Amino acid sequence: MPMVNLSLIILVLPLISFLFQIFFGKRLEHKKGEWISIALVLTTLLLAIIMFAQMLFDYQPDFRQEASINWVNLGQFQIEMGVLVDNITIIMLVVVALISSLVHLYSVEYMKNDVRYSRYFGFLGIFTFSMYGITIANNLFMIYCFWELVGLSSYLLIGHWWEKKSAADAGKKAFIVNRIGDIGMFMGMMVVATVAGTFNYQVLFERIASGAWAAGVQGLFGGVDPNTLLTWAGVLIFMGAIGKSAQFPLHVWLPDAMEGPTPVSALIHAATMVAAGVYLTVRIFPLLTPDAMAFVALIGGFTAFFAATIAITQNDLKKVLAYSTVSQLGYMIMALGTGAYVAGFFHLVTHAMFKALLFLASGSVIHMMHHSLTKLNDHHTDAQDMRNMGGLRSKMPITYAVFFIASLSISGIPLFSGFLSKDAILAGTWSYAAHIHDGWLAQAHLGWILPFFGFGAALITAFYMFRLIFMTFHGEPKRKDIFAKMHESPKLMTIPLMVLGALSTFIFFTLPSFNPLGGKSWFQTLVKQPETVVPMGAFDSEGFAHGLHLAHYPAMYTSLIVAGVGIGLAVLIYILKEIDPAKMAQRLGILYRGSLNKWYMDEIYLNGIIRPFLKGCDAIAYFDMEIYDHYVIDGVGRRVKALATGTGIADDLVVDGAVNLVGIIFQWLGWTFKFVQTGKIQNYLIYVLIGVLMVYLINVF
């Protein structure tokens, strides 16, 4: 069966799961219906593994299958829907299917007592569906559609516990912030569609390479430099990735998204959906000009560093991981921006494994914490606050073990997957700084800022990850009562953890050679950096590759030292207690407070943008009804009415003026003698008498 058909089956199965759960989920007995969803997802995993095996069997770096249909045909304008299967697609499919399946399994236990249990699995289904859609799309329009659907499922899942205002807010925030990024993406798509007349990646790249792009720009926007427009197109499409992958300045939604159930955080907000931005950047990589790449790299680098600084001070278990995710996504984006294409995508895969592991393991802790708190009838203590944990190592050995593996992996310690990808990224930034001279970043001699961000973030990452471990699993238990009730999570939760733990080691990624630095692994072979299609002043890939080779060992050693320093610091502070963290915080003062409060980004947005904007909206609504409608429209109405009355009087005067003159005179008289008219007969009688007397007097005199 061709890969395309397989991928289409993979696409449709989770949708069936969604529809099934929405329409019939409630009618099935609890703990029955979800197995249908799980079976469907496991089927997709099986199919993905079949595809993967086929890929390894073929071992073709240039493997590629594509098929499309005409979705919208307006004669002069067409939109296609199509499937593109190449090695990247297959790897991504496996990652998504794997994490999704494990999360499905894990959720059975985790969400056991949830009121909307079936709906939860339905939403997982539509999420998986949309994620597959993003993965197999062969054009920008289709990826945009699924992009939005992913946003929808994220909205639904973050807001799963919508009774909590914070959860409902977080869902809305995620959707809207993502949409802001999507505007950019949509504009980029419009540029592409207008100039190149297609959404299809391959056709688009061909047209750019062949000069049709330049001609199109000339025809439509004469005077605009085609290369500038291409840069803009790239940057605009990348804006979608900024939103979805939570890059600065649109990162604010991801930490809030932790309001959703923890398996959801693992699936969507750590492993797959947020990686969609990276995946998109991977897909459009060939059209990025050096300027656009510099932008991408700077955004990614800054985000990596920026988010890491926030993660240091957070006390909420999931918040630390959330900022860590933002930071790691920044790494991937930076890698792509520096031209380390393979490293970026590689980090996506390894990160998906160990970050999903981290989230699921923390979910295991939180689940048990919650359990204990429920038993203690304590509804006030925060089950996610690390300050209530400590010493859990002995109670939850499996969780502790896999958490430790994942932390080593994310910190970039050899023999773990993170080391491979992270090292490649850092080497990439080093090479970029040293050997690349194109793009405004390099031309401004700011290239070295990227390695600085990279290594700085690596240091901080190692520190905060071990801070997390030490606070949670080591030391004295801070709450003895909770501690007493803690125990290891059930099997259905620990098995996925162990699977992911295994996948966080280096073995699976360096096959067939076990040399992690050899560059002969299947991944390095099958994922090939595509040729850039930028016509003029293209990115210097050869120089970069050369630099990469040179930078490899220095970067590796530096990163090892940096990770060691980070871990060492954490040991010093939290195990040996040589340094008091409270004193440190006091000494750092403003830096500490800034970090703790996420550098006040939310407050800046709220007070700087959202509130004034809402005020503006209120003003507009007020203007519309109370001022414009009331004074202008109704005012016109009133004027016209007055005018009509006036005209009526004037008309009467002209037409039967004489009669009306008499009338008016008598009206005046009447008005004058109005006071005489009392309506009392006796008054009238006395007037009559007075009249009689006057007549008499006149007669007499």
Add this chain to the structure above:
Amino acid sequence: MSEVIFWVIWVLVVISAMIVAYSKNLIYSVFSLLATFVGVAAIYIFLNADFIAVTQIVIYVGGILVLLIFGIMLTNRIAVAKINQSSFQTSLGMVVVGAVFVILVITILGQSWPVLAESMDFDSTVGKIGTLLFGDYLILFEVASILLLGALIGAATLARKEL
């Protein structure tokens, strides 16, 4: 003797009429009106108009006055012993009415009335009135009776509650 009686009655009529006009209590007004009517009937006697005098007694005292009393009783609460009535525009009315009265008096006194030398003495006016009424004034009489009938029906209709 009859001269004295005449003037006594004259004064009585005027006083009772003044009470009618000025009394604050409506009941007093009605009863002085009775006195006025009776007094006027007596004046008719002095004017040799026996039939008119009797008619005056029968219709005014027996009919109209009873009607008036009924009117008062129907439109005021019986429990209120003193049925007050108020006036307005009294000073203006006084002036105007006074002026009218003065003019009337001036006219009456300033006029030389063509009074016949010997006053006519009637035996009885009833026969003459009857002859006239069923002779020259028959049509008028019939019209008057129709008027009365109309008034009767009209009054009865008007007085019904549901008009």
Add this chain to the structure above:
Amino acid sequence: MNHLESYLILSALLFSLGLYTVITRKNGVAILMGIELILNAANINFVAFSKFVTHQVEGHLMAIFIIMLAAAEAAVALAIILNLYNDQGNINVDEADALKR
């Protein structure tokens, strides 16, 4: 008692008092009484002129018609007053100023 003027003055007095009653009273029944006074004054005039000036009984006839008229008027007026009472709760004519409104 044998002077026309004495009757005419009496009549003028009754007329003026009746007129005054009609002008100043608010009560409908009182106004009606004033009207009766005026009619009586007219009657006295008729009868007096009949005796002193014409020597005919036509004046008496007029008086009879006037009395009859008064009776009819009183009946109708009282019916109207009753209606007024039903309408506004009292019989004050100054409140019946619907003509103004």
Add this chain to the structure above:
Amino acid sequence: MGAHLLTLVTFVPVIGAIIIVLIPREKLDAIRWTAVAATGIQFIIAFMILGKYNRLNPDIQLIEHYSWIPAFNIEYFMGIDGLSLPMVLLTPFISFLAIFSSWNIPKAQKGYFSLFLLLDAGMMGVFVSLDFFLFYIFWEVMLLPMYFLIGMWGGPKKEYAAIKFFLYTLFGSVLLLLGMLALYFSLEPHTFNLVMLRAAAPAISQTFLLGLNAGKVIFILLFVGFAIKVPIFPFHTWLPLAHVEAPTAISVILAGILLKMGTYGFLRVSFPVLPAATLWFALPLAILGLINIIYGAMAALAQKDLKKMVAYSSINHMGYVLLGMAAMTSAGMNGAVFQMFNHGTITAMLFMLVGVIYDRAHHRDIDGFGGLAAKVPIYAGVVALAWFAGLGLPGLSGFLSEALCFIGAFPVFTWITIFATLGIVLNAAYFLWSYQRMFFGPLNPKYENLAEINKRELWTLVPLAIVVIFLGIYPAPMLDLMSGTLNQLVDYVKTAGITAGF
């Protein structure tokens, strides 16, 4: 029979109205089912028209052409093409469903349903007539029933709203009449026949009227006439009021069909007859579209009244139509007409849903709800679907039409389109915000006993939902119907507009 489908589809509701008038007022069910039957038959006939329509032929089809008032060259001329067919399908569809959502109208049902059917006939007549005079008559016929339907069965301020609607639209009609007569007298031969007008029209840009270019003057006159119906920004204030005061079914009709008559008028009359003026006015039209999008969305964001919010969302959504059709590109024009259809179905859902909650809670204050999703999950689900359709989620029909409008407008009005894309975010903001305030958070104790959406209400919404989802996933059937005619229209306006010139 087959030859008179268009006459039939227009006058079937009139027959229904007459029958209703003859039914005694006590026989409520008979009245209702007559109305259902009338619109149902109309719907079936519309489908027969669809069956007879040849989608490969972009020209006018199913023509019915008779002389009516020969002295003035007024004709009884009906026909459909790819522009009017979607509207001909939409009108009986929405009317049919609106009958069900007005099932429990409180008083004078007889008058209500007969006026309703009269309104239906008027709207249908507008969409099928090809003689300007006939068009105008139907345009006016629809006005009066609407006035009574708002003014008699409306909310607390119904009289004000009704008179406002009436005066506003009457003002527009007067200008329309002026424009029509100006067109009639400035062209040789004097005719109201839109096909002949289109053929004769290029001459008009050389004609002068009171010293001004006749093409421009007539375009402006017609523009104001149609703009009030759309409604376009400075002429829009009747809409929120009329919507808020009108009963649910009438809001559905008003937003679902009536607003389309404005844009339909542009595409049927102004664009083909005055191509040069159209090109001259395209930029202002696009700017007005942008204002409609942003202004409508911002005003919607600030509303406390749910129905008012939906009403402003209509202003916002019609902005996309304006932007798309001003662009004069294939994608924009198709997107505009497709958006007209989609807005009809989506906004009908929105208003029906507002009506459902209003029937239960007796208020529409968004902040007055809260946590309803716990109590009425099915209703919350349907609202979510409609709300997401309204904010343009891919997979639901509104998305594609909006996207087409933007894509079509981008090469022509680049900056305007860039600003207009802000509408995408604002759409999401007001819909999601209102959804959150109504359905999320802790349950408002006042609505402990809120009843779930009942079968009748649900089944009036399901057909709309099916259409919305179907066209969202597979839009080709609808786009194929109209693309031929619309592409021809775009080409014609562009070439004729440039050759005629000023």
